Amino acid sequence: MPRSASILSTGAYLPSRVLSNADLEKMVDTSDEWILSRTGIRERRIAADDEFTSDMGAAAARQALELGGINPKDIDLIIVATCTPDTVFPSTACYIQQKIGATRAAAFDVQAACSGFLYALVTASQFISSGVYKTILVIGAEKLSSIVNWQDRNTCVLFGDGAGAVVLQHRPGARGLLAFDLGADGSQTEILSVPASGCRVPITPAVLDQRLQFLQMSGKEVFKYAVNAMNRSSEICLENAGCKPDQIRWFIPHQANQRIVDAVATRMNVGLDRFVINLERYGNTSAACMPIALHETSMLGKFNRGDLLLMVSFGGGLTWASTVLEW
Numbered sequence: 001m002p003r004s005a006s007i008l009s010t011g012a013y014l015p016s017r018v019l020s021n022a023d024l025e026k027m028v029d030t031s032d033e034w035i036l037s038r039t040g041i042r043e044r045r046i047a048a049d050d051e052f053t054s055d056m057g058a059a060a061a062r063q064a065l066e067l068g069g070i071n072p073k074d075i076d077l078i079i080v081a082t083c084t085p086d087t088v089f090p091s092t093a094c095y096i097q098q099k100i101g102a103t104r105a106a107a108f109d110v111q112a113a114c115s116g117f118l119y120a121l122v123t124a125s126q127f128i129s130s131g132v133y134k135t136i137l138v139i140g141a142e143k144l145s146s147i148v149n150w151q152d153r154n155t156c157v158l159f160g161d162g163a164g165a166v167v168l169q170h171r172p173g174a175r176g177l178l179a180f181d182l183g184a185d186g187s188q189t190e191i192l193s194v195p196a197s198g199c200r201v202p203i204t205p206a207v208l209d210q211r212l213q214f215l216q217m218s219g220k221e222v223f224k225y226a227v228n229a230m231n232r233s234s235e236i237c238l239e240n241a242g243c244k245p246d247q248i249r250w251f252i253p254h255q256a257n258q259r260i261v262d263a264v265a266t267r268m269n270v271g272l273d274r275f276v277i278n279l280e281r282y283g284n285t286s287a288a289c290m291p292i293a294l295h296e297t298s299m300l301g302k303f304n305r306g307d308l309l310l311m312v313s314f315g316g317g318l319t320w321a322s323t324v325l326e327w
């Protein structure tokens with residue numbers, strides 16, 4: 001029997017600056033009414049100028065380590081899911097390794113946009129199952145405000161900054177991560193991307209003028225794809241786990257748009273009371289959504305030992321991911 005990976009503890013960090021829909025009304029041609037009715041978002045957090053993805057990730061990690069009673073020196077591996085790394089390289093995981101004093105840990109980043117945290121969680125679980133590593137820190141951290149085009153009302157109202165972290169270990173007797181589904185469709189790279197700043201379109205004055213260093217999205221196309229992919233992936237994952245939706249206590253969907261969550265819940269025939277939703281307060285924090293939601297719900301005492309959690313994500317790539325996990 002492979003050793004399963006369980007979540008020992010969680011942490012989260014949200015920057016203190018709140019950007020409300022009313023604030024956005026002063027920046028672009030939008031309204032609180034439009035944002036709330038089309039997305040469900042009321043406000044989002046924005047990191048300070050000198051606060052980076054690694055700072056937020058390290059803060060979330062420190063909390064997860066403290067709650068789990070783990071010494072940073074006992075961490076074997078740090079995986080950071082982010083599409084807004086501090087630098088192209090070194091990886092954000094290396095900056096965090098230094099910040100938290102995890103001197104023994106290997107460290108690398110995973111890039112699967114909004115699906116990144118679940119990709120990282122599944123990757124980490126393989127090291128635990130194989131017995132190679134005992135304690136792994138998995139972090140989702142994003143400073144999306146640094147890649148948002150603050151002149152584009154189609155996208156700037158959607159995103160926020162933040163970080164979440166989990167400590168993974170094998171817990172004897174616990175089933176932990178029961179099943180997963182990971183997927184990608186590289187034929188759809190265009191509908192959600194940051195066109196410039198990689199080697200494909202290097203930064204030049206002309207590129208900056210065209211604002212190609214910022215996130216671009218065909219919202220409607222992404223929306224439709226997201227609903228289908230999240231449903232399909234959840235179904236595959238449930239089948240892999242050998243369980244039915246009514247056995248799942250908590251559904252944790254990617255926090256992009258309340259209407260996407262509603263559509264997923266309706267298709268699965270599951271009441272919204274079993275969905276964890278915090279997008280009205282934080283907007284879409286990409287790879288950070290999932291661990292922030294996990295931490296907040298866990299802190300509220302809503303998860304009980306033995307509860308089954310279905311997490312499902314969707315993002316640029318396009319990518320999607322789901323996991324069934326026993327708390």
Ligand code: UT7
Nearest residue numbers: 030031034038114153154157219220222223226256257315
């Ligand atoms: O995390 C990665 C995954 N990302 C997502 O899942 C996001 C998926 N997409 C969405 O959530 C939605 O498509 C949006 C929230 C981005 C947009 O909602 P929509 O209902 O698809 O609106 P739309 O793009 O079709 O725009 C409808 C109208 C347009 O005006 P016209 O052309 O009908 O005159 C837009 O220009 O709403 C306009 N609009 C806005 N109006 C006020 C777009 N953004 C805004 C805005 N404020 N912020």
